[in-house]
Amino acid sequence: MMPTTPERDLRGHVALVTGANTGIGRVTAETLARWGAHVYLACRSEEKTAPVVDAIRAAGGQVSFLALDLGDLDSVRACAAAFLAAEPALHLCVANAGLAGFRGLTPSGFELCFGVNHVGHYLLVRLLEPALRQAARPEEPARVVVVSSDSHATAKGIDFAAVRTPTRSPTSMAEYGVSKLANILFAKEISRRWADAPVVATSLHPGVVASDIWRRIPGPFRWIAKRFMITVEEGAQTTLHCATSPHLEPGAYYVACRERAPAATALDAGLAVQLWEESARWVGLDGHPQESQAASSRSA
Numbered sequence: 001m002m003p004t005t006p007e008r009d010l011r012g013h014v015a016l017v018t019g020a021n022t023g024i025g026r027v028t029a030e031t032l033a034r035w036g037a038h039v040y041l042a043c044r045s046e047e048k049t050a051p052v053v054d055a056i057r058a059a060g061g062q063v064s065f066l067a068l069d070l071g072d073l074d075s076v077r078a079c080a081a082a083f084l085a086a087e088p089a090l091h092l093c094v095a096n097a098g099l100a101g102f103r104g105l106t107p108s109g110f111e112l113c114f115g116v117n118h119v120g121h122y123l124l125v126r127l128l129e130p131a132l133r134q135a136a137r138p139e140e141p142a143r144v145v146v147v148s149s150d151s152h153a154t155a156k157g158i159d160f161a162a163v164r165t166p167t168r169s170p171t172s173m174a175e176y177g178v179s180k181l182a183n184i185l186f187a188k189e190i191s192r193r194w195a196d197a198p199v200v201a202t203s204l205h206p207g208v209v210a211s212d213i214w215r216r217i218p219g220p221f222r223w224i225a226k227r228f229m230i231t232v233e234e235g236a237q238t239t240l241h242c243a244t245s246p247h248l249e250p251g252a253y254y255v256a257c258r259e260r261a262p263a264a265t266a267l268d269a270g271l272a273v274q275l276w277e278e279s280a281r282w283v284g285l286d287g288h289p290q291e292s293q294a295a296s297s298r299s300a
C-alpha cells in the first residue's frame with residue numbers, strides 16, 4: 001500500500017503541472033491546489049482540461065490553463081512565454097505528462113515517446129529556469145519533479161541517432177524505456193547544474209497505475225489488468241512527496257515515497273551530461289536550432 005503524503009500548506013506557492021487534465025497529473029494538480037498553491041495546468045486540450053479547472057475553482061482553489069503540446073517545440077516555447085508573462089516565480093514544476101504505446105515522430109522531428117516525454121519537458125524546464133531561480137530560497141529550494149518509470153531499466157543506453165527517427169519497435173515500449181531513462185538523467189543533471197539557486201530535481205516511479213496510459217490495450221484485457229493496478233490517487237503520492245517533502249536527496253529517484261537506486265545506466269553521470277548537451281543543441285539553446293533544421297529539411 002502506498003504511503004499517504006501528509007497535508008501541506010502551499011499558500012503563496014506557484015506550481016505548474018504538465019498533463020494535468022487526467023490521471024496522475026490531475027490528482028497532483030487538484031491536491032496542490034487544495035493545499036493552497038496557484039496551479040498552472042499545462043495541457044494539450046483546453047476542452048479536456050475544463051473539468052479540472054472547474055473542480056479546482058469550485059473547491060476555492062487558484063488555477064490557470066496553459067496550452068502545451070510537448071511534441072511541438074513552438075508550443076513549448078509559447079507555453080513558457082505565457083507562464084513567464086504571468087508569473088515572476090515558479091516554486092514547483094511537475095513534468096508529469098507522458099505517452100506510451102504510440103508510434104511515430106513528433107512535429108519537431110523526434111521519436112514520439114522520446115520527443116514528448118523528454119525533449120518537450122527539457123525545453124520547458126530550461127525556459128522556466130529564471131522563474132525557478134526567482135522562487136528558490138536557501139532554506140526552501142525550488143523543485144522540479146520528473147515522473148519517470150521503472151521501465152527505464154529496460155533501456156541499455158540512449159541511441160542519439162535513433163531518437164531522431166520514427167519509432168522502430170512494434171509496441172514502442174523500448175522507446176518508452178529510453179524516454180524514462182532520459183527523465184531520470186535529466187533530473188540528476190538539473191540538480192547538479194542548478195544547485196547554486198538552489199533548484200532540487202527528483203524523478204520517480206508512480207507505481208503501476210490504473211490511468212488512461214493503458215488506452216492502447218484492447219478493452220477486455222485493459223479492464224482485467226486495471227483491477228490489479230493502484231488507483232490514480234495512490235499513484236500521485238510519490239509525486240506529491242517529491243513536490244513537498246522537506247527531506248529530499250537532490251537528483252534522486254523515488255518509489256513509493258522512498259528514495260531507491262535506479263538502474264545503473266540511470267546513474268551514469270557522463271550520459272547525463274551528454275543528454276543535456278545534445279538536448280540543448282536539438283532545441284537550439286546552444287545557438288544551433290537542430291530541430292527546426294530537421295523539420296525544414298523534412299518539409300522540403
Ligand SMILES: NC(=O)c1ccc[n+]([C@@H]2O[C@H](COP(=O)([O-])OP(=O)(O)OC[C@H]3O[C@@H](n4cnc5c(N)ncnc54)[C@H](OP(=O)(O)O)[C@@H]3O)[C@@H](O)[C@H]2O)c1
Pocket residue numbers: 018019020021022023024025042043044045048068069070071095096097098099100116147148149150205206207208209210211212213214
Ligand atoms: N500509469 C502507470 O502505470 C505509469 C507507470 C509508470 C510511469 N507513469 C508515468 O506517469 C505519468 C502520467 O501518466 P498517467 O498514468 O497519468 O497517464 P495518462 O492518464 O495517460 O495521462 C498522461 C497525460 O499526458 C498528456 N500528454 C500526452 N501527450 C502529450 C503531449 N504531446 N503534450 C502534452 N501533454 C501530453 C495527456 O494529455 P491528453 O489527455 O491530451 O492525451 C495526459 O494529460 C507519465 O509520465 C507516465 O509515463 C505511469
